[in-house]
Structure formats: structure tokens, C-alpha cells
Amino acid sequence: MIGALTGMVDHVGKDEAVIxxxxxxxxxxxxxxxxxALPPGxxxxxxxxxxxxxxxxxxxxxxxxxxxxxxxxLLTTVQGVGARVAxxxxxxxxxxxxxxxxxxxxxxxxxxxxxxxPKLAARILNELRDKAGxxxxxxxxxxxxxxxxxxxxxxxxxAAAEAVSALVNLGYGRSEAFAAVNRAAGETGESATxxxxxxxxxxxxxx
Numbered sequence: 001m002i003g004a005l006t007g008m009v010d011h012v013g014k015d016e017a018v019i020x021x022x023x024x025x026x027x028x029x030x031x032x033x034x035x036x037a038l039p040p041g042x043x044x045x046x047x048x049x050x051x052x053x054x055x056x057x058x059x060x061x062x063x064x065x066x067x068x069x070x071x072x073x074l075l076t077t078v079q080g081v082g083a084r085v086a087x088x089x090x091x092x093x094x095x096x097x098x099x100x101x102x103x104x105x106x107x108x109x110x111x112x113x114x115x116x117x118p119k120l121a122a123r124i125l126n127e128l129r130d131k132a133g134x135x136x137x138x139x140x141x142x143x144x145x146x147x148x149x150x151x152x153x154x155x156x157x158x159a160a161a162e163a164v165s166a167l168v169n170l171g172y173g174r175s176e177a178f179a180a181v182n183r184a185a186g187e188t189g190e191s192a193t194x195x196x197x198x199x200x201x202x203x204x205x206x207x
Contacts, residue, residue, distance in 0.1 A: 001053075002026075002060060006046040009038055015087070017062065019045065028062035029083070032091035037064050052083060059083065067095045078127045080120050089113040089124075097175065102128050104164070104178030160185055163197040172205060180204040 005028065007021035012035055018025045028047060039045055047062035048069045061083055063069040068090055075086035092112045093101060101109040102125055110121040160181050167177035184200035185192055 001051045002049045003051075004046060004049055005060075005062070007044070009041050009043050009045050011041065012038055019047065019062075026060060028060045029087060030062040031068065031087045033094065034062060034064040034068065061087065071095050071098060074128060074131060075124070077131075078124050080123065085113070085115045085120075088115050100175045100179055101125070104175045105129070106174040106178070109173065109175045159192060159194045159197060162194045163201060166194070166198055167201060167205070176205065177201070 005019050005021055005026055007019045007026070010018040010020040010025055012018075015032075015035070016027055016029045017035060017038060018027055020026075028049070030047070034047070047064070048066055050061040050063070050069055050072060052059045052061065061072065063072065071090060072083075072086050075081050075089060076083060081089075089098065089110065093109065097109070100106075105125050107118060107121045107125060110116060110124055111118055116124070163181045163184070164174065164177045167180065168174050172180075180201035181197055183204050184197045187200060188196050
């Protein structure tokens with residue numbers, strides 16, 4: 001099994017790249033995020049690789065870093081999420097943004113990706129809610145200092161939930177509202193009221 005490739009960028013397409021390793025060109029499928037980060041043709045690059053072996057093909061999927069690869073692995077454990085759908089989701093959401101969307105149970109954010117409808121988005125959020133903390137330790141905590149991890153009770157409750165709902169009603173996306181409220185809660189403590197959280201969160205969002 002191929003776990004990584006180091007070689008020269010030969011070609012970059014819409015959803016794939018060819019990496020020349022010692023004169024052999026490897027076709028690697030990747031997210032838009034990884035493809036956009038590739039250096040110009042002829043430059044050296046190293047990609048993390050996930051190898052999928054099937055009866056009729058062997059496909060290589062490339063990632064700029066281990067975090068994205070680990071999220072790819074986790075996403076493909078969800079029924080109905082194949083490799084292409086996982087890459088589509090990783091093309092519209094960074095790993096940190098995906099962790100936030102799962103914690104916030106933000107169906108609209110996940111449904112942005114091609115091939116993901118409302119039902120599949122809900123399944124992804126539900127199935128990964130208790131698993132997301134296994135990716136790189138705690139991606140949500142890394143992205144949002146002071147936030148609770150998805151595995152530790154992702155969805156906001158009480159005053160935090162009311163504050164998130166209020167911000168969403170004001171037109172903010174659920175993920176960004178969730179992140180702002182979590183940061184506000186980190187400043188005020190778990191006993192904060194809605195009246196305390198909303199102004200702090202609005203200040204955070206306007207920064």
C-alpha cells in the first residue's frame with residue numbers, strides 16, 4: 001500500500017494531479033484545497049496518500065497533511081459517503097471548519113458540498129458527532145480555544161444554545177455563530193447568561 005508520494009508535479013487537473021516519481025506518473029485524486037496548495041509544475045511535492053483497492057481499480061487519494069487525510073478516512077466510514085463525496089466536502093470545508101460544523105450540527109455548511117443533500121448531511125453530522133474528537137486528538141479544541149470537543153458534548157446547551165439561535169436569526173451562519181458563542185463562553189465561564197454571551201459573540205463576529 002502506498003502511504004505517501006514524493007516527486008515532481010507533472011500535471012494538475014480539476015480534481016486530480018499527476019505526480020512523477022522516478023519517471024512513473026501517479027494519478028492522485030485530491031480535494032480542491034490540496035490541489036490549490038500544490039506548487040507549479042516541475043516542483044517537488046510530498047503528499048500523504050490513502051490507497052483504495054477494488055476489484056476493478058486501484059485509486060490513490062492525496063492530501064496536503066495528515067489532518068485532512070484522517071478526516072477523509074473518518075468521512076468514508078459514514079454510509080453513503082464515498083471517496084469522491086468526502087473529497088468534495090473537504091474541498092468546501094477545511095478540517096477545522098468541518099470540525100466546527102459537526103460540533104454546531106450545521107447541516108447547511110455540510111450540504112454545500114457537491115453530492116451531499118440534506119439527508120446525507122444530517123447523517124454525517126449525527127454519525128460523526130461522537131467520533132470527530134478522534135481526528136488528530138481534538139480538532140475542535142485546536143480551532144476554537146475554550147470550546148468543548150465534539151466527543152465531549154458538541155451541541156451547545158442552555159444559554160449557549162439560545163445565543164447561537166439568536167445569532168442565526170440575525171443572519172449569521174450556524175458554524176460561525178457556534179464558534180463565536182464558544183469563544184464568548186470561554187471568556188465568561190459556563191454560568192454565562194444569554195445577555196452576556198450575545199454582545200461578546202457579536203463583538204467577536206465583527207472583529
